[in-house]
Amino acid sequence: MKQVAELAGVHVSTVSRALNPATESMVVPEAVARVVKAAKTLGYRLDPVAASLRTGRSKLVGILVPDIATNVFTPILAGATERLSTQGYSVIVAYVGSDAKAQLDLAGGLIARRVDGLILATVVRDDPLAAFCIAEGLPTVLVNRAEKDVRLSAVVSDDMLGMQLAVDHLVELGHRKIGHLAGPSQHSTGFLRRRGFTQATASHGLPAAQTPFEIAETYTREAGADTTRRLLHAHPEITAIVAANDLLALGAYDVLREEGLECPRDISIVGHNDMPLVDMVQPPLTTIRISHKEMGRQAADLLQQAIETLDSPARNVVLPAKLIVRNSTAPPRKSILKRFTAPARSQQIASKARS
Amino acid sequence: MKQVAELAGVHVSTVSRALNPATESMVVPEAVARVVKAAKTLGYRLDPVAASLRTGRSKLVGILVPDIATNVFTPILAGATERLSTQGYSVIVAYVGSDAKAQLDLAGGLIARRVDGLILATVVRDDPLAAFCIAEGLPTVLVNRAEKDVRLSAVVSDDMLGMQLAVDHLVELGHRKIGHLAGPSQHSTGFLRRRGFTQATASHGLPAAQTPFEIAETYTREAGADTTRRLLHAHPEITAIVAANDLLALGAYDVLREEGLECPRDISIVGHNDMPLVDMVQPPLTTIRISHKEMGRQAADLLQQAIETLDSPARNVVLPAKLIVRNSTAPPRKSILKRFTAPARSQQIASKARS
DNA sequence: AACTTTCATACAATCGATTGCAGAGTATAT
DNA sequence: ATATACTCTGCAATCGATTGTATGAAAGTT
CATH class of the missing domain: 3.40.50.2300 (Response regulator)
Incomplete structure (x- = not known):
């Protein structure tokens, strides 16, 4: 910097001011030009470390x-x-x-x-x-x-909205017994999505007994698989699963495959995040898109x-969150509908009409 | 630092030396201890910016x-x-x-x-x-x-080895007409994998005419799709594709789906990288694993x-690279085998025996 | 006892910019 | 013409550590 000052025929402090956009106005333009030119010919750049120290x-x-x-x-x-x-x-x-x-x-x-x-x-x-x-x-x-x-x-992201969209979609397809793979509740995503799920199902008049959830320890495929097992074991009647996260959803895929169930024929699944490649898994995952x-x-x-x-x-x-419909969601199977949800269904529709 | 020096009853230079593992040996242990203690009670930490400047x-x-x-x-x-x-x-x-x-x-x-x-x-x-x-x-x-x-x-990664593994695998399954989706050749990965492909096919005695390649502009799914179209259009007889990259392979999946072809029944595909989730696409992708x-x-x-x-x-x-066999590779269809490769096959085996 | 060697510490310059303050120079007002 | 305001530039202290050199004390040698 001293060299630049010398070459430009000014003091270092003037160089400093000339080179800093915030203080440049204190220096007469003609001097700034000289400094800039001198800096260029010397290949000089400000030292961020020294500046930082000061x-x-x-x-x-x-x-x-x-x-x-x-x-x-x-x-x-x-x-x-x-x-x-x-x-x-x-x-x-x-x-x-x-x-x-x-x-x-x-x-x-x-x-x-x-x-x-x-x-x-x-x-x-x-x-x-x-x-x-x-x-x-x-x-x-x-x-x-x-x-x-x-x-x-x-x-x-609007976690609550995301869950509302997911649940709306499933209800529209005819699902009435919907499970939730919740994320860790110390994270806001896990917590709010679970709350969003609860509110959304309630908004459709679905009672808590029909909308169970299980909490995953972590957002991983393995935790998703474990949690899905617990959920299905405790609630074999559910026809759809809303996951708090795509990886949890893919864990659910793994379990369905193990159990010989087919998605979406036996169970519909909705993910969350729309991470890369979930459009290529089998079946392509319906999910909530977030622009990370x-x-x-x-x-x-x-x-x-x-x-x-x-x-x-x-x-x-x-x-905002956005629903991306792919092929992991479909109307529930007729037989299951009849067996488990047919009585409840008319009730739901009635309650929906009321609201 | 001055305060620490004062509290420890030494000069700042001694503090500096005491706190730097490289120069600590210059200071008598007892003094080091005093300095460390003083630093701790003052909650003092070295300033990396100042150190960096000096x-x-x-x-x-x-x-x-x-x-x-x-x-x-x-x-x-x-x-x-x-x-x-x-x-x-x-x-x-x-x-x-x-x-x-x-x-x-x-x-x-x-x-x-x-x-x-x-x-x-x-x-x-x-x-x-x-x-x-x-x-x-x-x-x-x-x-x-x-x-x-x-x-x-x-x-x-051992790009050449990876391609050798991929080609070995396909040849073992019975493929004789194998195409390559090459990566951009200004990147070493694109260049070396293409060379690896060429060497590997040559090592099995497959002539260049049976092992065409097309070069993708970028490592993206879209480029993979475009390149696959070119490759299949020019060489409809190939029974397998080795891609330089998983994304290119997934682009190939997209094209096969468009064309109503089925993988691996009609065409086998091998990827490269084993990136997350390629085990979940349909069909699960056979690929070369690299530990990134x-x-x-x-x-x-x-x-x-x-x-x-x-x-x-x-x-x-x-x-080292490692072959991960999943379901995107299978023996070529009988009919195709008979039509295109049966005569060539005995020749290959003969040439392999010679080498 | 005198002298050398060794060891630990202190001194002070240095890294490269920033910035409050002072002073020089110029324009404006009275 | 003098006072006042204003603009621009220079001076020098400062940020906080590092390190070559000097110094002093202790230890070792003859």
Whole structure:
């Protein structure tokens, strides 16, 4: 920088000001031009490390992503990274497990690196890390999963709506006994989708006894399979399953295959997320589409705002969910209908008419 | 740091040395203990930014990942990140397109941030960015894709072996007319897998006329479909297809479905990568398994070595590939066998016996 | 006892920018 | 013509650690 100053015939402080868009206006344009030219001929670039040391800012943001279930989080990461990089930010990613202490350490390390903000894709409904970020006064945005209380801005999908769409679809096809594979209830997705399922079935007048659920430990295919077994064992009469997540739905596929049942002939299945390739499984999965990439982008925007305008209020952005109908859903089998649901059915229709 | 020095009753330089594992031995153990204790009571942590400014090192590494085909690169990223973070490194990811100038700019930015090294998952067979990194003297390792010449360490899958396994499998099933959906030939994967295909078919004595290939523009399902159409149109007699990539194979599935052909009855298909969920498509895809996560880990190890021991020689790590047989491959239809390959077959067996 | 060697610590320069403050120079008002 | 305001640039302290060199004390040698 000293060399540039010399070549341009000005003081280093002038160089600094000329090269920083925010302070450029303090320098007479002709001098700016000289500085820029000198910088170019010397191949000079500002040193972000030195700037960071002095200013406390870094143009870096951290993203914490769960180390499992990369299917869902990759597009979020890609969307956020894409958007942030156009704004001059670089992104440090950390894949983390669910250990709260480890998460706090990691966040501490990122803060030491002077990150300007954090995007958390990891939070549970009452998250110590979120509390920590608030205490530190670090701009932070949650993505995909939110907390119970709105303390930080978050970008999430409309989980309740998604379940409503799924249930509407099944009811329209004639299903009256619908099971739910719920996600872990410490995650907002698991919790809210379960609540959405309950509300949606209730809105159609289906009693709780006809709409059982079982909770999966994790969002994995294996957990989906285990949970499906429990659900079907306890409630063999159900004709459809709404899963909180595509992987859980695929776990259900595995169990149906084991048991010699056929989807959608014997049981209809609806997933959630519309992750890549679920249109190619057999049968192609009916599911709720979420734009994870868009989620990442919006989280990036929100974070940028939070960074650049101090004390911006916490905002909750809820993205719409959309039903994608494929071939894993169909009307329930006649025989089953007759056997289990025919009496109940007219009742449902009546109650629906009332509402 | 000054406060810690005061509390411990030593000079800041002693604190610095006591807290740095590399220089800790210069300080008498008793003093180290005092310093550590003082640091703890003050809740003090070294400032990586200041250290970075002074030393030129940063404990940061950059990873450049193509902005498409995240399916393959996510586990690489996860593996590398996991391994590097246990070594105290943080990872800056950048998703980049194929524009060489943009890539160079990005790399320049990372260098300005003082990254200690770079992992490139983006290189083509003769890559300007790789040349740039060499010129800069920046420790760099390539992953998944390598260059034509070994100038930098690389961790790749055994592409040639993979194709040999795929072809062996098909020949064993009785196929003699096998097509290849090749990947872009500027990528080592596309190039080497095509060569592997050619060598493997030749090793079974299959003439080139019976083993046509078409090159896909990109590794996408759509390109796979287009390329399959071209291949089948020009060579309707083939009974099996080896794809350079699972997505290309799935594109082939799409075309077969369009054309009313059935896999594997009419045409067998082998993929490459064994990406998530290809065991659930219909029919479950026979493919070549690559451990992408392990690739990421090994790349991380190599990079760490390159960083810590200056001028370590370029090493090429080739990970084994493995055939995973599922249901997309079967013996060719009798009728087709008789019509096209029966005469050729005895010849093949004879030539195989000779070799 | 004098001298060398060794070891631990202290001193101070340095990495490269940013920024509050002061001062020089110019334009405007009275 | 003088005072006032205003614009631009220079000065120098600062961010927080690292590290080559100097210093002093302790240990070892003859």
